[in-house]
Amino acid sequence: MTPPAYASFAQWSREGRQASYVRARKSPGAVLDLLDFVVPAGEISRPAMPDIVLFQDMLGGSRNRGDLGRGPIDVISRKGNFYLGAPGFAPWAVWEESHQLQSLAFSKAQWHAVLDEASDGSFSFDSSCVYGQMFDSPALRSAFRTLWSLYDDEGAPSRLLARAAGCEILAELCRLGGTPFTPAKGGLAPWAERRCLELLRARLSDDISLDELAAEAQLSAFHFARMFKQSLGVPPRVYLMRLRVEKACELLETTDLPITEIALEVGYSSNQALARVFTKHRSMNPSDYRRAVRDPLRAVA
Structure with missing residues (x-):
């Protein structure tokens, strides 16, 4: 057969x-x-x-x-x-x-x-x-x-x-395998870096692709990824994660939105997914963070 x-x-x-x-x-x-x-x-x-x-x-x-x-x-x-x-x-x-x-x-x-x-x-x-x-x-x-x-x-x-x-x-x-890639030559041009960061901030809730960011900088996906890291110090995915955590902090501090809504607002599929990432980078979960910034004395007690 x-x-x-x-x-x-x-x-x-x-x-x-x-x-x-x-x-x-x-x-x-x-x-x-x-x-x-x-x-x-x-x-x-x-x-x-x-x-x-x-x-x-x-x-x-x-x-x-x-x-x-x-x-x-x-x-x-x-x-x-x-x-x-x-x-x-x-x-x-x-x-x-x-x-x-x-x-x-x-x-x-x-x-x-x-x-x-x-x-x-x-x-x-x-x-x-x-x-x-x-x-x-x-x-x-x-x-x-x-x-x-x-x-x-x-x-x-x-x-x-x-x-x-x-x-x-x-x-x-x-x-x-004996075919090393050509080395990246410097980081992103200032205009390209600015446009890419603006796009990341504007589309935090989207499943944005590397190819879309690279197109914004008029580069191939591979060269963009390495040049982004040279300019910003971290890969695009790490920078995006940091932006999402920062935005979540802002929403926890300044709004009464449920954590599930905040998770969707910053690009995570559930409050559990946000909690895992948030706890890893802020050493507390989103609910504890909200209490700490809203009522520091009570949070300490």
Whole structure:
């Protein structure tokens, strides 16, 4: 029987025979598809797809034999290490023990133009010296932890977060694969910085994308993200989060709006999502903050 055709890794993870292994899924606007899944010991395989897929081993200690796109491998997995699956290749692997993986898929259609521009045309999805190997990268480990943490904090993931995080991760993969991106040359022009910050403030409640901000600055998404960080000291997603927390503080101080309405006003899907982000950055929840600024003596008591 001919195996079903899947247009993407995301579709295969929902509809393929191993869909039941998926424990958690974060899919921000189809820009990135981040999965956490546990697979029992034995063989696992999938059809070829036009995506590159980055896997992180969350447990380690199991023998892994197979082929992810660059010839046979036979290794003992290590906790926190990565594997990169090649596009257009049907990988297979045999694990001697049950294992937990987290994966991040990059659609060739979604990302090719960004990568081509970032590398001045020298990038190719079809060649990387890290395909099919086990490797470590502190930068990638940090990025994976940050992604899961932010998704858990913010509830509905934002397109800005997804695109910016994808650019950071792909930049590291290209560096490891021998095709480093061209370095950013300085920060944003003053007019571009001003217009982008005005747009962020005006659309706090919207799911604004990195591409929209980059268009405002007349730059590609990849170059904009790096130049924004050079100018403002933090990535666009972090700056947006700070603006949202500042606006929430202002509304808590000056209005009697319910916290649920304030959450929606500053771009969070629920009061719980706002509370998680707010507590992390103000060391108290929104209700306690409102009491503290409205009646400091009572709050201390």
